[in-house]
Every structure is written in structure tokens, then in C-alpha cells.
Amino acid sequence: MQLTRRHMAGALAALPLAPLLGGCGTREDDALTIWAMGNEAASLPALLGGIAWPADAPPIAVQPLPWTAAHEKLLTGFAGGSLPSVGQVGNSWIAELAAIGALAPVPAYARRLLHDQFGAVVDTNRIAGKTWGVPWYVDTRLQFYRKDLFARAGYDGPPPDWAGWKAALHKVKEQAGDGNYALLYPLNEYEQLTTLALSAGARMLHDEGGRGAFSEPEFKAALAFYKSLFDEGLAPRVSMAQISNVWTEFGRGYFSLFLSGPWTIGDLKRRLAPALQDDWGTAVNPGPDGIGSAAPGGSSLVVFADGAHDKAAWDLVARLTASVAQLALHEATVDLPARRSVWTAAGLMRDPAVAPFRVQLERATALPKVPEWERIVTEMQIVAERMVRGQFSVDEAAREIDARADRLLEKRRWMLEKGRAL
């Protein structure tokens, strides 16, 4: 125990420690840090081993983030000024990060990285005339279905037009038996409705993304179609939390069709019984008059603005998106490569489960590129769920979504007026 004066001296002595403690958190300036999520983060060390990083370039440090916290971490990093040099960013977040100035646009000397890509994917990254990230891997959502149950109902696969598709689902449901449904569209997920909307050609926002366009006929058509799926008993009114195990229920025949992405291919191979492995397949989404659309997803590699080592960062991005690295990424994570030429090299078109993804990606449409989009689409789904549960009619729901979207976009409209928005 010490004197009061020594207490004070101790406290004062601790002050110089403060910057040290403050500095304890920041990474060393000489390393090139890259943030990545999930499986890609796990595969990065091996990938980096194979890209021949020059010896005089700064050493690379990988920091993995869990997907569930990644969005918050990116924004906290921006707010706290602790973003790394390079990052893996989900394509739907590019607009947000670009709008706040967190990203550096693809420089002229790296323009060639944007060739050999899917149009819709690059379009997602292109805002205000600049491109803000290089696609790393792509995905989209399309249908996974039970081939045997569809065959039993008399179909080779789900028809590509909405009318035929619904008729097929009715037949499948009849064959499926009591208590079972044809389709799983969880009410807490918004991708199903947005896919229908994109297939119907809805633009969902207008006025440079300043106002909701959810009352336009295309979106209303999609909304009505979505509602009819539940009203006609084709899909159960449940959220994902109430499905204890998607793959078990799929195998059981509780539903014969659901919407998901390429990661489910591996999941189904691993978790479905071997006897069922021949009984499932993938198909492109249906549209009102034929093949429908979908939102392009995946992640891009971005270089953050105000990061250290600009040139080295773009060099790393170039090396990680080179064909060889893309192939390695696919082999490590089963992610679909962003470069179209790599699809052929990897023989992906020969896999009947994967081939429809290529077709769908060629017909994908970018979602509105405004920072508020994720919030808008969350509200949209909340209203859609209420509509399915009988609280709103289609028209009322469309009006309500528009009202909520307009409220969320109020600041953006102000920024657009002032010329401050991207």
C-alpha cells in the first residue's frame, strides 16, 4: 500500500502507458492485413502459400471474422479507424461501404482485373461510374428440388414459367402426402421474395434509389405470386428457426423444393443419406414467362481507403483473383470462381448440380445499390410475412413497404439533393 502522493504519481506514470495500451491494439504498420470470413478465411493461408508473394513486399497477416459479426465489425472498424488494407466484403455490402468512403476504387492500372467476369456481378460493384471491388467468388440462389418426387408427379424438373411451376408444385404436394408441402420459403428470409421480384423485372427503388417502387406492377405481381404460394397451401408458414434441420426435412419429403446457394451442394452431399444422393438436383429460377432472374451474390476483394501499402494491396488482390488462385480457392472451399474462364478449366459445367448456376449467373440482375438496402429489404420481409399471415392485402403490403422504404431513404434523398451522395 502506498502514499497518496505515490498514488498520484502512479496514476501519472500510468498515463504514458495509455498510448502504449492504446497502441497495443493496432496492428503493426509494416504488415499487410486482410480480413476474411468463414471458409474463405480458413483457406487463405494455403492460398497465400501458392501465390509467390515477393520477398520485399510487406508480410501478409490474415484475420478471420465470423459471418454473423462481419457487417458490424466492418462498420466498427471504419468508425474506429481500424480497417485493414484488404478485405473480403459481401457484394451486398459494397454499396454501403462505398457510400461512406471506406473503399478505394479500382485504379486504372488494375482495370484488367474486371475482365472475364459475370456482368451482373461487376455491375453490383459499379457505383457512380467507379468500380469498388474485384469479384472473388460468386454465388446466386436457385432451386434445389427432389428429382424423384417431381418424377412421381410426372415432371422431369420444375417448369420455367410461373403458371406451369405452380401447377407442378400442386401435383407434387398431392403426391407428397398428408402434412407435407411442396415448397419451403422461410418467412424470415427475404431472398425468396427478391428473387421473384427480380424475375418479374421489378426495380424496387427509383429516383436514383431515393424512393421505393414497391407499388409498381412488376413488384406487386411478384408479391401476389408469393402470397398465393402460401394461400394455396404449397408452402408452410414457418420461419427458419422452426425447421430443426433443413436437410433432414428435405430428405423426409416435408418439402420438395427450396431456394439456396452453391454451399448447399456440399451440405446435401454430406448430410443426406447415400440412398438419396441421386434424388436431388438444381434448376434455374422460374419467371413469369420463362427463365427468371436472381441476385448475384458472393464476395469481392476490396482495398480500403486510407490503408497502408496501396500498391501492394492491389497486387495482392490481383494475385488472389488470378486464374490459378481462383482454381485453388474453388478446390479448397467449393466456392464458384468469379472468373468465367476458370469455370471451364475446373470442369464445373460437367457437374449437373453446378451447371445451372452458370446459366442463372448469366441472367442475374443487380439489386439496388444503396447503403440502406439491407435495412429496406429486412423491412420488406417483415411486411411480407405479415401479409402472408393475413394482416395485409397485396396492395396494402406494397404501400406499407413503400412507406417504410421512403422513410429509410429520407436521408439519402437529402444527400442527393445536396450532391453529397454517390
Add this chain to the structure above:
Amino acid sequence: MSLRRWSVTLLTALVALVTIAPLIWMVSVSFMVRGEAAQFPPPLWPASPSLENYRLLFGTFGVGRFLFNSILVSTLATGLALLFTIPAGYAFAKLRFTGRDAIFRMLVAALVVPGQIGMLPLFLELKAMGLVNSYAGALVPWLAGIFGIFLVRQYCLSIPDEMLEAARIDGASEGQILRQIVLPILTPIIVTLALYVFLSSWNDFMWPLIILADQHLYTLPVALAANSRQNVQDYEIMMAGAVVTTLPVLILFLALQRYYLSGLLTGSVKG
């Protein structure tokens, strides 16, 4: 032994057992093999206990780092809190200075204000000071502990004034009085306060979640929460993580419980 004695004891034992059952189950599952706990009916004990989960935790998941962070932050928080609140508590109790009572009344009123109200501006304030994403940022709330001042003051009030006056007449400075007379008397409350701050800072979750962005700075609760929202299916590893997070605190509490409980009472019952 009378029937009454046995029945009351038995009832209490039952309630106590039900209360700590989740903790016992937590330890039990942490020794189970991957996937063993996810079956029906749920098993109570591992078929063949294995340290595999702990090996994975400290090996692949690097929990050692989070453990180190928690120990570092909690120890520093405790030390700093003691440094700041003990002199202040004594001053409010025994030293007459202008505005003392008015300020103290304001502090008591401030106890009603929930800590979270200033969380967002505090984040911005620390960003301006450059302390976001650092250990120092995580320590900040523990310097401003009103409850500690209250506790120390309460205890100091019982020190007889004559003792202090006599020391002053003998020519001791205020600082010497604090060091040589008061601190020895305060020892029980110092231990209580230290334990309280250590436990609270170890268990603190919301503030470190906000202020620490880099994974290598995470304390155990934050790391556990970040991973729990991700690994929905891996019970056994999560339980092992929970054990590592709770055990140090539980052991510390068991060792020093008398101080902790008495300190709680001094602070609370008086109101």
C-alpha cells in the same frame, strides 16, 4: 435428527442442486466427444471423458489468447479502479472540502442513470482520443465507478474521527494518514472491491463487444459470443469454452466469498 431438520435441509438441497445443475452439465458436456450431446435422450455424463475439446480450444481456436486478454484487462481494471476509488471514497467520508456533500449527492443521483445511456457518445469520444480497438478503451468504464466510491465511503464513515485528529495533531500529512492508518483498516473492503471489479470486468460483455474490433484483443465473453452465433451445432466445444470462461471467476469467488458477500451487504442494505 428431527424430521423438520431433515425435510428443510432436503428441500434446500434440492433447490441448490437444481440451481447448479446447469453448471455441472456444462462441465460434463465439455468432456464429451464431438456430437455426443446432440442426441435424444440427452446424456448426463460423458461415455468416455476426453480432453479433446480443450485441446482444440487452446490449439486451433487460440483461446489462450482470449484468456490472456481477459486476465490482463481485469487485472488492470481492478488495479486502476482501486487506485481511483479508494482515495476518493476516503476523501468523501472524512476530509472536509468545499462542495463535498453537494458533489456526493449528485453522485448518488447518478447511480440511477443506466450506464448504457452514454455508450454511443463514449464510443465517439474514444474514437476522437484514438482509443477505439485497444485495451485502454476497454478499461475506461472501470475508472468511473460510482458504486466503488460509495462502498469505500460507507466503510470509512465508521472510522473514529478522533483517531484521525490525533494523527493530525501529531503532524502527519493527510497522505500519511491515508497510508498508515486508514488503509490497514480498509483491508476487508479493499478485497471486496477488488473482487467486485475483477468479477464485473471479467464478465463484462457489451462494452468490450463494441470497443474491441480486432479478434486478437477479444476477452473471453466476447470471443464466446462471437463464436456462439456461428457454431450452432457444436455443443461440446462451446461448453468447453463456457467452462474456461466461468471457471477462473468461480474459483476466485469460492476462495474469497466471505469478503464478497459481506461487501455486498455493506453497500446494499444501507441503501
Add this chain to the structure above:
Amino acid sequence: MSAQRRTSEGASAVGRAGEVRAGWAMASPALAAILLFFALPAVASLFLSFTDFDIYALADLGNLRFVGLANYERLIQNPLFWKAMTNTLLFVAVGTPLIVALSLFAAMLVNSRWLKWRPVWRVALFAPYVTTLVATAVVWRYLLHTRYGLLNYLLSFFGVPPIDWLGSPTASLPAILLFVGWKTFGYNMIIFLAALQTVPRELDEAARIDGAGWLTRLRHVTLPAIAPTMLLVSVLTVAGMFQLFAEPYVMTQGGPAQSTVTILYFMYEEGFKWWNLGSGAAVAFLLFLCILAVTLVQLRITKRSGAI
């Protein structure tokens, strides 16, 4: 202790000045910290709530607008805000009496004259309070699992079908309440224990000799004697219920169907997920007003009932 100098009456004035100086010197670091890290942010919170500070403003302060009470208006029109309010008030209204009753029951058990091995039970009953909330929330998430959870397994012995604790909007609130009750009742129990020990034994004995039953003695002897403590415990529990955050964050992410979104969880999402710091600050301020209001009401009720 070494005597530095002999004093006379003149020195007492110097001593007094020294006392004032020392008083300020000892109190200022803590006061400075409180001012800088508590008072300042709290006041700033109020000001922040009158602006539309959001992600755009974070990027460039020029994008900040002063919007007066617009945040508050928008909150009042936001159905999720009211859902959060309702959920929180449900927790407060239902949880507080339950937890207070539970801790009183436990305290009475531990206080009983006929109890053996008292310290063991006291520690066991207090242990959950000391454990890390996040860790135990994870444990309880698995205990409450619909199919593999111990709770449903135990209930199945009583013929109760498996309850989807964390997946159904109606069962999720009780589930979290169960967990919060388990976690916090120990703290209140200790306080009640201390209070119970001040209840005059003679009064209780006299009542028993007069033939009063256990319940009558409880109502007329014990409860009135510990009324101030009941108030204290209620105030503490209410404040705690208003500030539930980690439980929904770890166990349910506010779901299912937003049935477990509490005010603080809502504030966290507004502030740190969507980066509407202006709106988040407004929520924080409203929360403060709620806690203040409820505390004052509790004080008023107890004063009026003459208990204190």
C-alpha cells in the same frame, strides 16, 4: 509514524487548508474520470438524440443535421420500438415479482433454524450470479433445445410434449425469464438473508405460540419487518429487467419474430448494427426516463403504504 513538526493552534488552520487540498487531490482523479467518461457522454447522448447522426455523418461530419425531436417522433411511430417496449415491460412486470418471490423463498429456506450445512447451500444458490452471463447463456441455449435439451427431457417425464422454447414466439419470453431468474436470484437472496436476520425472533415466537400459521406469520410479522428491503430488491430487479441485452443477443438474436427484442437490444441494433447513432441515443434517453419513472413510482407506492 514519524512526527514532522509540533503544532499549535495556528497550525490547525494550516491543517484545515491541507485537508481541503488533500480532499480535492484524492477525489479529483475519480471525479475527472466520472466527468469525462460518464457525465459527458450521458449529456452528449441527449444532444446526439437531436441530430440524425448516422453512417453518412460518421464518414463526413458535414452530413450531420440537427433534427430536433424527429428521432423521438420516428421512434414513436416505429412498431418495432413499441414491440421492444412491450417485451421489456413484460419482463419487468412478470419477471420482477417472480424473481423477488423466488429469492425471498430461497432466503427463507437458507435462514431457517433447522437447516444444516448452511454455508454450502448459500454458496450453491449464489453461484449462478457470479458466472459469466455469456457463457451461461450459451449453456442455457442448449438446455432449452427442443429436441436435445435437458429441460424438455425432464418435462417429458411429466407427460409434457416438447416445447420449442427458443423457436416459438410465445415460449421465448418465458425461456429467457427462466434463465434470467436463475442467474440473478442469488444476489437478491443474499440481501433478503441479511434483512431476515434482523426480524425480531421474539415476535415470531410469540405469534407461533398464539397459534398463527406459517402463512399468517409471513404476512404479519416477516414481510412488514423487511419491507424496506423488499423495496430495495424490487428497485434493483426492475432496473435489471429494463437492461436485459446479453440474453437476447446470445440466445435468440431478438427473435423469433422479434419476440425477445428488448429496449437495450433495440438500442444496440439501432446504434451499432444500423449506425443510426442519433436514433440510438434517443432510445437510451427514453430508457433512462422509463427507469426513473418506475423507480419514482415504486418509491411513491411504498411511502404511501406506510411501510417506510
